Amino acid sequence: METLPEIAKLHHRDDYVDIHLQVVSIDEVVYQNVEASNQNAFHGSAASGYQPSLERSLDGSSLRQILGNNEGVGFGSGNETESYPDGGREAWLVVLGSFVGVVFHFGLINSLGPIQTYISTHQLSDVAPSTIAWIFSIFLTTNFGFCLLGGTLFDYYGSRIPMSVGVVLTTGGLLGTANAQYVYQFILFFSLCTGLGLAFLQTPLFCLVAHWFSQKRALAAGLVTLGVSVGGVIIPLMLSSLYSSVGFTWAIRVLASLCFVTSGVSIWLTKERFRKTSNGVLATPEGQTQISKPLLYRFAGYINNVFDLKAFKNPRFTLCALGMAGAEVYLITAITYFSSYAMAQGVDEKAAYLMITVINASGVLGRSLPGILAYKFGAFNVIVGMLTAVTVCIFALWFPLGHNLSVLYTFAVLLGITSASVLSLAPVCLAQVTPIQSYGRCYAMVFFMVAMGNLVFIPLSGLLIGTGSKENYGHFVLFCGFLSALVTTWFCAARYYLVGGKISVRV
Known part of the structure; x- marks a missing residue:
């Protein structure tokens, strides 16, 4: 049995601290030589006499006593000792399916x-632009806000149910x-039905890689979110x-x-490895105990616990959630x-729309390279x-030279x-x-915060822009800059709660 100083030595390599602060693998970090035993113990085997537990004593002290009594999201109450494949055919097929x-x-x-441009000049040409804007504001709020339903279904029933519901709603x-x-x-049809369908699809698509990867999670997530940039280039041009x-x-048909087609391929290629049981612990889909109550009855009970407010007692989660939601909103x-903004600076309409394609195309590099960097330096x-x-x-x-x-x-x-890069690494x-x-x-829950943020900050930005003068757009740019600085501060604070003031730490 290692003592605390001996455990610390496990994380130091050539004076470069390698801290792997993933709650789901604390025992794996401490007992690096029992990965195979973890797998057997997870399925009820007493192989090698190893019984993993978050409360396992280390010379009289529990892991909670050593690492601190963290409430809420910081530590779960279930068996969070399952090892991760970090590769293999099934894992990479999940990445491919999520990408599609x-x-x-x-x-x-x-x-x-x-x-928006097409319907405002054709079907809704006689409708005020401020009224048309509500179509897309409600769409984004529905899309991000109702991720809570998809997230609850995903945790308890896996990916197939929420994704199947999502593809039906979105297609219809x-x-x-x-x-x-x-x-x-x-x-x-668009704001509510399509937005709700995308909400059911979104959570499984981005969360499934967390079931299959640990060390390579940032790389896998980067490959999945590469689809954001690919889709952002292909579909608008199409x-x-x-x-x-x-x-x-x-065109819409x-x-x-x-x-x-793409959602069907995703459902076929992807699957989860864990589900949350009725008592809150992890279980594999094959080993989960069946409950006699109907699915809808059980789901109605789970909706009561959709908001885990205790999660926000953990400052690491709170700061990370604020940073992730803030980044999504301001970007x-x-x-x-x-x-x-470009058109207000005198850029012609065609070139102004081309800049959006440039942003999305540049994102291909931004979503692939950071995953590699995060694997080496930490997300x-x-x-x-x-x-x-x-x-x-x-x-x-942007602020001083945006007219050029x-x-x-x-x-x-x-x-x-x-x-x-930011949007792909934030979930990691x-x-x-x-x-x-x-x-x-x-x-x-984070994307519900994003939904509420979009409902506030997009109209607020419109108020700052006002008549669309160069001066007003300058105020808007400063607003974006201050939000960016605030989000940076939140992530720095979350990092500080993880490792303190250490600089050369992989986290």
Whole structure:
């Protein structure tokens, strides 16, 4: 049995501290030589006499006493000692399936501009722009807010049920949107039905990799979120082409067909490894005890516990959640108004829309490279560096030199790389401070915060922009810069709660 100093030695390699602060693998970190025994013990075997437990004593002291009595998300109460494949055919097929689903999911979100432009000049040409804006505001709020339902279903029943519900709602909503002619029809079919369907799809697509990867989690998550940039380039260009060739109705029908096919492929390729049982502990799908109560009856009971407010007693989770939600909100807001900012600076409409494609295309590098860097240096270290970089770019390039076309294109590339890096690494950081059996719900809680943030900050940004003068847009840029600095501070504080003031720490 190792003493505490001996345990500390396990994490030092050539004076470079390698701290692996993932709650779900504390025993794996301490007892690195019993990974095989963990697997047997998880299935009820007493192989090698090893019985993993979070409360296992180390020379009279429990892990809770050594690491601190963390409430809420910091430590779960279940058996969180399962080892992770970190590779293999099944694990990489999950990555591929999640990637395919994300291409459509965020490709559609990144297509809001082309959809808004078309309906405002055709079906809703006689409707005020402020009224049309509610269609997309409600869509984003529904999409991010109802991730809570998808997260709860995912934790207890796995990925198949929420993803199947999501593909039905999304496909049906898009087919209805194709024939919509009035504002209430767009709100019903697009904002509510399609937004709700995407909410059920989103949580499993981004959370499944956490079931299969630990050491390589940042790399796997980076590959999955690469689909955000790929979809952000392909689908807007596809819609723009279809509008002129077959019209809006058939363009959206093609999009609905793409939803059905890509989501079907995702459901086929992906599967979870853990589910949360009725008493809150982890179980494999094969080993989970069946309960006689109907699914809907049980789910109604789980809805009462959708918000785990005790999670926010843990400052690491709270700060990480604030940082992740804040990053999503201010980056979405900045990108939403970027083309209109460019037009206010005298850039022609075609070039202004092209900049959005530049941002999304640059995100391909931004979502692949950080996963590799995070594997070597740690997700928190990389995300803090990227947030610092985007904050510097806002104050050094966008605000003082945004009137210059070359600088705008340069900033668009840098914004695409840094924003994609932040958005892809934020869920990885969240996974490091969240027990695996509650990750879906905690992830969904963060995106509920994103939904509320979008409902507030997008209209607030519109108020700052006002008449659309250069001066007003300057205020908007400063607003984005201060939000970026605040988010950077939150992630730095979360990192401090994890490792203190140490600099050369992989976390």
